[in-house]
Amino acid sequence: MFSPEGPSLRELAVQALSSVERGYDLLAPKFDHTPFRTPDSVLHAVAAALARTGPYDDGLDLCCGTGAGVEVLAKVCRRSVTGVDFSAGMLDVARRRAPAGEPRVAWVRADARALPFAPAFDLVVSFGAFGHFLPRELPGLFAQVHSVLRPGGCFAFPVVAPPRPTDLAYWMLLGFDTVMRVRNAVWRPPFVMYYRAFRLGEVRAELDRAGFEVGHQALPEFGLRSDGSPRVRMVVARRPDQAGGSGRRG
Known part of the structure; x- marks a missing residue:
């Protein structure tokens, strides 16, 4: 399914009937051949946007999967890069595909809801993982x-503008979320993956409550919608710098 190298329909069905962790352990060897992986165009655009605000010293890819976001961090972080995920299978693939002899990269298995780090990072990124968290x-x-951010540190992630009800994608995502809610109502363990639950306005409010200074910027590579709004934004949430600095390091 998706491509000759991707998972079969049967493999996806087995994954969908598993827990999130077990499902991604099963999917890991073929994950990079599915549409679930963040497209390279988005990764490159975020890397370019972060390069304009950096450099940074130490970066963390939250829910790193097979490590595509770690490659973004390696371009903008001067000292160290860490990928964290709770799927052992995804981390195994990430380790294998990482550039040989790259001493700056570390991989940590942990739950994003209980991170085992001190305030050790200047930059945290995340790509495509938020659908696995309930509001x-x-x-x-x-x-x-x-x-886990140092004062002045930055939490950045891309957000795609939601499709309108006149778009086929709107109804496809609505249908997918509906199927997942029915599945989770009748089957255990739950598999949390909701594409329509992560709304920019609500996310900004929660980031504000967590103590971040929140802004966003358009990613110009993707252009504008018919109403003039960006097709893709990068949310930039900064932990206030207690010393009154800008938060950019170096």
């Missing part, structure tokens, strides 16, 4: 990110 979990998740 009620966002305050705790954002508090964890806030806790």
Whole structure:
């Protein structure tokens, strides 16, 4: 399914009937051949935007999967890069595909809702993972990110503008979320993956409550919608610098 190298329909069905962690352990060897992986165009655009605000010293890729976001951090962080994920299978693939002899990269297995780090990072990024968190979990998740950033540090992630009801994609995402809610109502363990639950206005409010200074910028590579709004934004949430600095390091 998706491509000759991607998972079959049967493999996806087995994944969908598993827990999130077990499902991604199963999917990991073929994950990079599915549409679930963040497109390179988005990764490159975020890397370019971060390069304009950096450099940074130490970066963390939250829910790193097979490590595509770690490659973004390696371009903008001068000292160290860490990928964290709770799927052992995804981390195994990430380790294998990482550039040989790259001493700056570390991989840590942990739950994003209980990060095992001190305030050790100047930059945290995340790509495509937020659908795995229920809205009620966002305050705790954002508090964890806030806790691992140094004062002045930045939490950045891309957000795609939601499709309108006149678009086929709107109904496809609505249908997918509906199927997942029915599945989770009748089957255990739950598999949390909701594409329509992560709304920019609500996310900004939760980031504010977690203590971030929140802004966003358009990613010009993707152009504008018919109403003039960006197709893709990068949210930039900064932990206030206690010393009154800008938060940019170096």
